[in-house]
Amino acid sequence: MNYNDVRENAKKNIGDLCKVCKNCNGIACRGLLPGPGGIGTGSGFTRSYEYLSKIKVNMDTFYEYSEIDTSYEIFGHTFRLPVFTGPVGGVKLHYGDKYNDLTYSKELIDGCKEGGILPFTGDTIDEDSFIGTLEAVKEVGGFGIPTIKPWSFDEAMRKVKLAEKASNFAIAMDIDAAGLFFLTGLGKPVQPMSVDQIRKIANSTKLPFILKGIMTVKGALKAKEAGVDGIIVSNHGGRVLDHTPAPYEVLGDIVDAVGDDMYVFVDGGIRTGLDIFKAIALGADAVLIGRPFAISVYGGAKEGVSLYIDKLADEFKSALVMTGAKNIKEITKDKLYNNGEI
Numbered sequence: 001m002n003y004n005d006v007r008e009n010a011k012k013n014i015g016d017l018c019k020v021c022k023n024c025n026g027i028a029c030r031g032l033l034p035g036p037g038g039i040g041t042g043s044g045f046t047r048s049y050e051y052l053s054k055i056k057v058n059m060d061t062f063y064e065y066s067e068i069d070t071s072y073e074i075f076g077h078t079f080r081l082p083v084f085t086g087p088v089g090g091v092k093l094h095y096g097d098k099y100n101d102l103t104y105s106k107e108l109i110d111g112c113k114e115g116g117i118l119p120f121t122g123d124t125i126d127e128d129s130f131i132g133t134l135e136a137v138k139e140v141g142g143f144g145i146p147t148i149k150p151w152s153f154d155e156a157m158r159k160v161k162l163a164e165k166a167s168n169f170a171i172a173m174d175i176d177a178a179g180l181f182f183l184t185g186l187g188k189p190v191q192p193m194s195v196d197q198i199r200k201i202a203n204s205t206k207l208p209f210i211l212k213g214i215m216t217v218k219g220a221l222k223a224k225e226a227g228v229d230g231i232i233v234s235n236h237g238g239r240v241l242d243h244t245p246a247p248y249e250v251l252g253d254i255v256d257a258v259g260d261d262m263y264v265f266v267d268g269g270i271r272t273g274l275d276i277f278k279a280i281a282l283g284a285d286a287v288l289i290g291r292p293f294a295i296s297v298y299g300g301a302k303e304g305v306s307l308y309i310d311k312l313a314d315e316f317k318s319a320l321v322m323t324g325a326k327n328i329k330e331i332t333k334d335k336l337y338n339n340g341e342i
């Protein structure tokens, strides 16, 4: 199997809502939620993809060559790439019956372990799937970052305790999932959280705590006040609010405000190794990739996942070679044309 086979298989295996487009850019699935699309006009998804595609890269092969190192160190471990999988929950609803959250997570986690990157795993309404996913994380040496939704404060605290027993690395919360109003219709509402509540939740675990869904400097400063270890600059793939900026438009100011105090990750529309390069050059420590991993699982299970990671690794290494960066510390803003301004 190669990655093209994975994509062809995915077309057969995935539900009607995802078209497995050549360019996964949010156009064919605009407004499809449930489904993989962005909410409303879908602009939060399409804008991220377009913004990244417009950033230009400075070519430079005029240097003495030495071995290129694409590895990324975090949480006391070294990973193959500065990439995590974005949490994707409710797969049956969004991508069809071939997988449920538990069987999906197992393939994803195994594929990531094989490929050498760490997965964020998702949270769902269904308790059995959440517990099963934690078991899957535990089985492979705690290899995963469980991401909990902002249910009620007490429910979030309960789930953090369960997640802590499974993960060896960190726990996250997608605070922006407060915008997933369809969960209310399914009987389990989500809600915004205060700085004080996030502080208590973060302090309740010994593991690093990461907050996902920060899109303003104000939000990043609140995350700092709450004492979290990292944030993910993300608009949830454009799924929680229409007409947000692309995360890459707000990333620089957020890094300037809190980048020395915590990890700053970013996601939205990253598809290739060159996209990873651009996001890091704009100031991110590492990136998350969501939808393409769902396509990889539906098209090739754990092998599909590791093949996609191989593809990203090849492309990322090429980006470093072609821009004169020997490792990820050397991926600086000046590697981008006009410092990445578009």
Ligand SMILES: Cc1cc2nc3c(=O)[nH]c(=O)nc-3n(C[C@H](O)[C@H](O)[C@H](O)COP(=O)(O)O)c2cc1C
Residues within 6 Å of the ligand: 035, 036, 037, 086, 087, 088, 089, 090, 094, 122, 123, 147, 173, 174, 212, 234, 235, 236, 237, 238, 239, 267, 268, 269, 270, 288, 289, 290, 291, 292
């Ligand atoms: C079908 C679907 C389900 C998702 N479920 C979750 C989730 O449970 N928790 C979460 O934090 N983010 C969730 N996300 C958002 C992703 O983690 C990620 O932030 C977003 O998709 C942007 O990245 P992408 O363009 O690479 O997909 C989901 C996204 C999709 C498309």
